[in-house]
Structure formats: structure tokens, C-alpha cells
Amino acid sequence: MFSSKPNNEKILKVFSGIRCLSKDQLPRYMEGRLTDVEKHLVEQHLTDCDLCFGALQALEQEAGNEQYQDLTGKLQRYIQDSIQPVSHVHKVARYTKKEKTKESLLVYFWLVAFLVIGVASVYVLRGHLRNQPPPRMLASSQPPAADSATAPAGEVASQPIVTAEQPAPAPGHQTTTTPASVKPAATTTANTPAPAKPTPLPAPAATADSIARAKAAALKAQQKKQAADSLRKAQALQKQQDSLKKEKEKEKDNDDKKPEPAPAPKQEPKEPAPPKKENPQPGEPINSDEYLYRAAMVYQQQGNLSEAIDRYKRIASNSSGKYAEMATYQLAICYRSKGQMARARRMFREVIRMDGSLKNNAQQALDSM
Amino acid sequence: MHQQLTNLSDKELISRARKQDREAEGVLMDRYSHLLVAITLPYLDKAPKPDPNIVFPTLLQRLSASLKTQTIYKANEWILHIQKTYFNSPDKNIPFYPSRDGRDLLHIENKVEKAGTNIIDRQDLAVRLEQALGRMNADDRDLITQFYIDNKSFADLTAAKGLTREKLRNQLKAAKGKLAKLYMNQGYV
Numbered sequence: 189m190f191s192s193k194p195n196n197e198k199i200l201k202v203f204s205g206i207r208c209l210s211k212d213q214l215p216r217y218m219e220g221r222l223t224d225v226e227k228h229l230v231e232q233h234l235t236d237c238d239l240c241f242g243a244l245q246a247l248e249q250e251a252g253n254e255q256y257q258d259l260t261g262k263l264q265r266y267i268q269d270s271i272q273p274v275s276h277v278h279k280v281a282r283y284t285k286k287e288k289t290k291e292s293l294l295v296y297f298w299l300v301a302f303l304v305i306g307v308a309s310v311y312v313l314r315g316h317l318r319n320q321p322p323p324r325m326l327a328s329s330q331p332p333a334a335d336s337a338t339a340p341a342g343e344v345a346s347q348p349i350v351t352a353e354q355p356a357p358a359p360g361h362q363t364t365t366t367p368a369s370v371k372p373a374a375t376t377t378a379n380t381p382a383p384a385k386p387t388p389l390p391a392p393a394a395t396a397d398s399i400a401r402a403k404a405a406a407l408k409a410q411q412k413k414q415a416a417d418s419l420r421k422a423q424a425l426q427k428q429q430d431s432l433k434k435e436k437e438k439e440k441d442n443d444d445k446k447p448e449p450a451p452a453p454k455q456e457p458k459e460p461a462p463p464k465k466e467n468p469q470p471g472e473p474i475n476s477d478e479y480l481y482r483a484a485m486v487y488q489q490q491g492n493l494s495e496a497i498d499r500y501k502r503i504a505s506n507s508s509g510k511y512a513e514m515a516t517y518q519l520a521i522c523y524r525s526k527g528q529m530a531r532a533r534r535m536f537r538e539v540i541r542m543d544g545s546l547k548n549n550a551q552q553a554l555d556s557m
Numbered sequence: 558m559h560q561q562l563t564n565l566s567d568k569e570l571i572s573r574a575r576k577q578d579r580e581a582e583g584v585l586m587d588r589y590s591h592l593l594v595a596i597t598l599p600y601l602d603k604a605p606k607p608d609p610n611i612v613f614p615t616l617l618q619r620l621s622a623s624l625k626t627q628t629i630y631k632a633n634e635w636i637l638h639i640q641k642t643y644f645n646s647p648d649k650n651i652p653f654y655p656s657r658d659g660r661d662l663l664h665i666e667n668k669v670e671k672a673g674t675n676i677i678d679r680q681d682l683a684v685r686l687e688q689a690l691g692r693m694n695a696d697d698r699d700l701i702t703q704f705y706i707d708n709k710s711f712a713d714l715t716a717a718k719g720l721t722r723e724k725l726r727n728q729l730k731a732a733k734g735k736l737a738k739l740y741m742n743q744g745y746v
Contacts, residue, residue, distance in 0.1 A: 196680065196683035196684065196687065197679065197683060198705065198706045199683055199686045199687060199690065199705070199706065200669050200672075200679060200682060200683055200686065201705050201706075202686070202701065202705045202733060202736065203662070203665045203666050203668075203669045203686075203737070204666070204669055204670075205666050205669075205670060208588075208589065208592060208632075208633050209592070211591040214591065214592075214595070224708075224710075227710060228708050228710065231704075231710060231711050232704075232705070234711075234726065235704075235726055235729045235730055235733065236662075236730070236733070237633050238633075238634070238637055239589075239592050239596065239633040239634070239636060239637040240592060240633065241726065242595075242596045242637065243591075243592045243595030243596050244595075245723075246595050246596055246598050246599050247595050247598070249599070255598065256591075256594060256595060256598060259594045259598075259609055259613075260590060260591045260594045262609075262613075263590045263593070263594055263613050264587055264590050264591075266613065266614070266617075267583050267586045267587050267590060267617065268583065268587070270583075270617075271579050271580060271582065271583030271586075278577070278579060
């Protein structure tokens with residue numbers, strides 16, 4: 189193998205690519221003014237290349253070397269003349285095009301930037317407007333809360349403690365606690381009783397406003413706010429508990445007195461209530477149902493589902509008609525949020541069976557489960 | 558820029574010319590302009606006596622047009638083809654396509670070029686070529702050995718064999734083609 193290596197390497201020459209004869213190689217080959225190596229390379233190339241061999245033959249036959257030189261020079265000049273200006277023009281065109289695209293890109297960028305800024309500002313403004321009412325509502329609802337702290341806050345404060353410390357109070361107690369529980373519910377649900385509580389003076393404007401808002405605001409959006417408000421309220425109330433322990437004692441002592449102040453707030457929320465609930469002026473048991481229901485709602489919003497379920501069950505078993513249906517429906521929702529789907533389904537079915545105003549809602553909920 | 562372009566290979570220039578680089582196209586045309594003039598000279602003296610001021614720009618235009626559309630393996634073959642079609646059938650525009658033999662040659666040339674300085678590849682190629690050479694007939698083998706390996710010139714060979722230069726060249730070309738064919742068909746033997 190190694191002995192034949194020189195030969196081996198040389199044989200590759202047969203297929204080595206060699207460039208065509210250059211402008212000065214051609215006449216030099218014709219005149220025999222090439223070195224041996226160069227001559228050999230040229231001949232190797234001539235074997236393959238028809239163009240070079242044809243050129244060589246033509247030049248040898250013609251012997252019109254002058255014409256060849258003349259035409260070659262002219263052609264090369266022609267090529268250079270036709271290429272270079274074009275290439276220069278081409279370059280300029282390319283440069284201007286590049287600049288133009290740059291500019292247009294910048295324009296697009298600023299357009300997009302302004303659009304984004306505009307959209308963002310609109311979004312922020314809308315968010316700001318949407319978030320503005322709560323502070324106003326708080327502002328309007330907090331002074332009453334402060335006011336109510338003096339007179340009825342004791343009742344309000346008593347409510348969570350009574351339920352927390354005594355989960356199953358006597359029925360008499362219930363009636364006494366329920367009016368208290370109205371206040372957080374009422375203040376949170378639609379702010380309707382809130383302005384009614386402190387003084388009747390701002391009532392007409394405030395109630396009209398609050399009713400419109402209650403109608404307009406979607407339940408979900410409101411529920412969130414309500415939850416937040418009620419939590420805040422609850423915290424505030426718990427703070428007040430310490431200072432109002434004396435009053436609590438008084439309340440416990442003076443159970444007889446409570447029904448007396450209770451009717452007053454009871455009737456006040458009733459006045460804005462009719463457009464909402466269309467309740468005929470009901471008697472005592474229906475009122476207690478309503479209070480129970482609202483208290484249960486508050487528990488539900490606070491996340492105390494077991495307490496809420498307890499209340500709802502009581503409403504559903506004791507009363508009949510609208511509140512029983514609503515309580516069953518809420519019971520189903522509570523079960524659903526607790527993850528007890530079978531029970532929730534049963535409750536929804538019961539609501540459907542009752543054939544009331546919530547039948548469609550229950551059917552939808554049942555379908556989506 | 559121009560200086561840099563003149564050092565580039567045909568392949569590179571062609572690929573640049575395809576990308577609208579007029580300068581590369583100009584360098585490529587310039588590189589072959591003298592050969593184009595030389596092979597066109599006999600036609601300029603023939604019967605219709607065409608005007609070189611028309612012939613060459615037209616030829617250049619044709620070359621430029623086909624440069625952008627055709628697959629060009631070897632610039633010299635492509636230029637010759639365009640020039641021949643222009644003079645033999647001026648109305649037609651026959652696209653250039655290398656023959657089967659031409660492709661065999663091209664394939665082996667590419668292989669040799671690719672092997673470059675890789676000793677293993679080169680050895681492998683050389684051994685296979687030697688095998689192919691061994692299977693050629695004695696006349697062709699002698700011719701190839703004398704011309705390529707013993708470095709004998711056209712003049713020496715024509716004197717020794719009593720052939721004209723053209724005939725010798727044709728024989729060498731044919732022998733090379735046979736060698737390429739043998740090499741390519743080696744896998745099937």
C-alpha cells in the first residue's frame with residue numbers, strides 16, 4: 189500500500205479541478221512561454237475544457253490577435269461600465285430603502301406605543317371610576333357606623349358573640365339576636381338600611397341612589413364588596429366588643445327592652461325593601477325568617493359555611509314559601525362550595541320541586557354540575 | 558471590493574450574482590470575457606458577419622438571464638453552451654444541462670476536492686481509482702498513465718504516437734470519461 193503511495197496520490201490529479209486559462213495565460217501558452225509545471229496544468233485543463241480548447245484553436249487559426257485584444261478590452265470595459273454604475277445605483281437604492289424601512293418602523297412603533305398608552309389610560313380610568321364608589325359608599329356608611337356605635341352598635345356587637353359563644357340559643361334568644369344580625373346584612377347587601385339608620389334626613393336621596401345601585405350592580409361584584417365590607421365591619425365590631433361589654437350585659441339583662449328598639453329598625457328597612465323584594469308588610473314570623481336568612485347569608489359570605497348551613501336548614505324546616513325556597517337554594521350552594529355534590533344536587537332538585545322563582549336557577553346549576 | 562471578488566471561485570460568484578450582486582456577476586463575466594471573445598471570433602467572420610457591438614451585449618444579457626434561473630455546475634461549460642445556442646439557433650433558448658458523463662466527472666471531481674488534505678479519504682479514493690484504472694484497456698491506461706502520472710506534454714505524446722493534438726485530446730478525454738464511469742460503477746461490480 190505504502191509502496192504505491194506516490195502513484196496513488198498522483199492518480200487523483202486526473203480528477204482535480206483546474207481553473208480556465210486566464211487572459212495572459214492563453215497567449216503565453218501559444219507562444220510556449222510557460223514553465224513545465226504550468227504547461228502541464230494548462231494541458232490537463234485543456235483536456236477537459238471545451239471552452240478553453242475552442243478558444244485556443246480559434247486564436248491559432250485566426251491569427252487575428254489584434255482583433256482579439258481589441259474586442260476583449262472593449263468587452264471588459266463594457267462589462268465594467270454596465271456593472272459599476274448599476275451597482276452604485278443599486279447600493280444607493282438599497283441604502284435609501286433601508287432608511288425608509290427604518291423610518292416607517294419607527295412610525296409604526298410610536299403609533300403602537302401611543303395606542304397602547306391610550307388603551308392603558310382608558311383601562312386605568314375605567315378601573316378608577318369603578319373603584320370610586322366603594323370609598324364613597326364607605327364614607328357614607330362609616331359615619332352611620334360610627335353613629336350607630338353609640339346607640340344600636342351594642343346590639344350589632346352582641347350578635348356575633350351570641351352566635352359564637354352560644355351556637356344553639358333558645359328560640360327566644362334567636363328572635364332577639366336576629367334583629368341585630370340584620371344590621372351587618374342590611375348594611376352590606378345594598379346599603380339601604382345604612383343611610384336609613386343614622387338619620388332620616390339624607391334618606392330620600394341616599395335611598396334612591398342606593399336602590400338604583402342595588403339594581404344595577406351585579407350580584408357577584410356586590411357579593412365581593414359585601415364580603416369585604418362585612419369582614420371589615422365584623423373586625424370593627426369585634427374591636428368594639430371590649431368597650432361595649434357593659435352594654436352587652438345590659439342587653440342580656442334587658443331582653444324585654446330589645447323587641448322595642450328592634451321594631452324601629454325593622455320598619456325602617458322595610459320602606460326601601462318593597463321595591464326590591466315585594467314583600468307584603470309581613471308579620472313577626474316572616475320577619476324572623478328574613479333575619480335568619482340574612483344572618484345565614486352573612487355567615488356564608490364570611491366563609492363560615494357550616495354555621496350558614498345550620499341556619500338555612502332551620503329556615504328550610506321551620507318556614508314555608510319564599511324563604512324556605514331561597515334557604516334551600518342557598519343550602520345547595522353551600523353544599524356545592526363545600527364539595528358535597530350529592531347533597532347539593534338533592535337540594536337543587538328540591539328547589540325545582542318547589543316550583544318557585546328560583547326553579548330556573550336551580551335547574552341551571554344542576555345542569556352545570 | 559472588486560479585488561476581493563476576483564479571488565472568489567466561480568461557484569461563490571454565481572451564488573452571489575443570484576442574490577442580485579451585480580458586481581459579482583460583472584467579475585464572473587470579466588473572468589471569461591477573453592475566452593468568450595476568442596470562441597466568438599470565427600463566427601464574426603462568417604457569412605452574415607454579425608456586429609460585435611450587438612453580439613456581445615446580447616450574449617451577456619443571455620448569460621445574465623440564465624445565471625439567475627439555471628443550475629450551473631461549471632461556468633465554462635455553461636458559457637460555451639449559451640454561446641453555441643446563440644449562434645446555432647438564435648431564436649431558441651435551450652437550457653443548459655450537463656450530460657450523464659459530465660455528471661460522473663463532476664461527482665468525482667467534487668469528491669477529490671472534498672477529500673482535500675484528509676489522508677484517509679484521499680487514500681481511499683486513490684485505491685478505488687487505481688482499481689478502476691486496472692480494469693481499463695491497455696491503450697487508455699497507458700495514455701492516462703503517461704499524460705497524468707508521467708507528466709508528458711501534448712507535444713511529447715503527439716510525437717510518440719503520431720497523432721494530431723486534437724485527436725490526442727479527444728482520446729484523453731474519452732479515456733478519462735471511461736475511468737470515471739468505471740469508478741462510478743465499481744459499487745455494482
